[in-house]
Amino acid sequence: MKPRIGIFEGDPTGIGPEVAAKLLAEAETHARAEIVPIGDAAPACPIGQASPIAGEYTLRSLRAGIAALQSHRIDALVYAPLNKKAMKLAGLPHSDELHYFAELLGQTGPVTEINVCGRLWTARVTSHVPFREVADLLTVEKIRDVSGLLNRTIAKAGIPAPRIAVAGLNPHAGEGGLLGTEEIDIIAPAVEQLRAEGLDAAGPLPADTLFVAARRGDFHGVVTMYHDQGQIAMKLLGFERGVTVAGGIPAIITTPAHGTAFDIAGKGVADPGAMREAFRIACEMAVSR
């Protein structure tokens, strides 16, 4: 049976409606899934500007999407790019939509965004925090949580026993303690626990060579310790055409990694490639479930 995929066009002032429409115009889309449009008539807002009216429409539509997931009217939700400023103007108190989803779904455990680029999945232990706070924020428990969450999410996409690489923090992964001790004190114990739990986890590995190995296909997933450790690699690997998956959420929710691209909104030139990828991953996860 074909999965039922809810599609929300995203913030109507950006390129979301365009990439969603391009996806829906493809025969392959309808061959693959039963499409359930999410959201009512979009409000008339100026293109290319963050607007509270568009933000309110976005939040209302996301709530409708979550309700559809909860009532099993859809198996997965795919949304085109949102605009954070617009959602804030409309009163979103959360740091991002992911935490809003968690609240709506009554999810109290850890949640994190998972980035997918081609066949490579990554999640990070710390994210939007100052660089100098990263080392003190790392704990065995957080590394285990994020790694476990990444492992489960990749498994949901049809890879039952993914190979997970856990990055070190220091240059050369600390070089046996010469260049920092977080690998010895925190990361290696976390990897050991993961392996004891049955995960196919390796690490701590030097971050610079790790991504060369991951690109070659040695790993399905990479757990990074901080924002740029993963993002420098993922952006070079083409993450602007990649996908973000909601991790730690008891539902399948995906979105393109790129933003609303106000500079080209309404011009008809937006590339639907990442939206198509977000849809493909949602379908695979819905079918595998």
Next chain:
Amino acid sequence: MKPRIGIFEGDPTGIGPEVAAKLLAEAETHARAEIVPIGDAAPACPIGQASPIAGEYTLRSLRAGIAALQSHRIDALVYAPLNKKAMKLAGLPHSDELHYFAELLGQTGPVTEINVCGRLWTARVTSHVPFREVADLLTVEKIRDVSGLLNRTIAKAGIPAPRIAVAGLNPHAGEGGLLGTEEIDIIAPAVEQLRAEGLDAAGPLPADTLFVAARRGDFHGVVTMYHDQGQIAMKLLGFERGVTVAGGIPAIITTPAHGTAFDIAGKGVADPGAMREAFRIACEMAVSR
């Protein structure tokens, strides 16, 4: 007139002699430069093992190379991969050969290795130090020194006014202070001073998008704040086939970025690509001078 390039075969127990021999076997090499071999008959040492005898031969040959540079018998020195353990066993007290060169040449200013991958040059403000010490090690002066040094080195390679990008430290380059203040307090003032001195410097720029721009050709050089910030990107861009240039040294010295590769030493399968690149860059720098 053709430049005179000194070639040292590197540690004789690794792949150095092989990649040097392959380079010297190419007609193009001799068309481009007058070759001056550096080093006497190599000692007989077992292949694929760090040896104090090989280390002693390495240090003696490097001293001969530096002497040839000082007496202007050669315009540049290119050496095949060395083995740090062997040099340490032979009594090298310095952290690496670069600091040995500085001492031999009576150089007291800052020196740093510069990495070249294709047409992109990078240098880092901190290197082999624990991650948690990085933020406290950054100063306006160090960022200026390294940036100036990178600028001069690229200029020596025939690009008179290189475009230099200076990376931020924090995610999104601090996002206006929300995610860390080193950009505001240290990096931006350094970039301002560099611009006041006439450098074409931009920054602080978010590290993750910066390398995508650099790969596209927007910059000739990138100054990174810490080891992995540059190395994650450079390794993905193919730095294993790249070149290291001695920065801050009043002489032209280049070497392949890869190591002695003991696992394939003596098998005849070593790729001379990076050695050829090291030679090409040395020739360009010697001719431009």
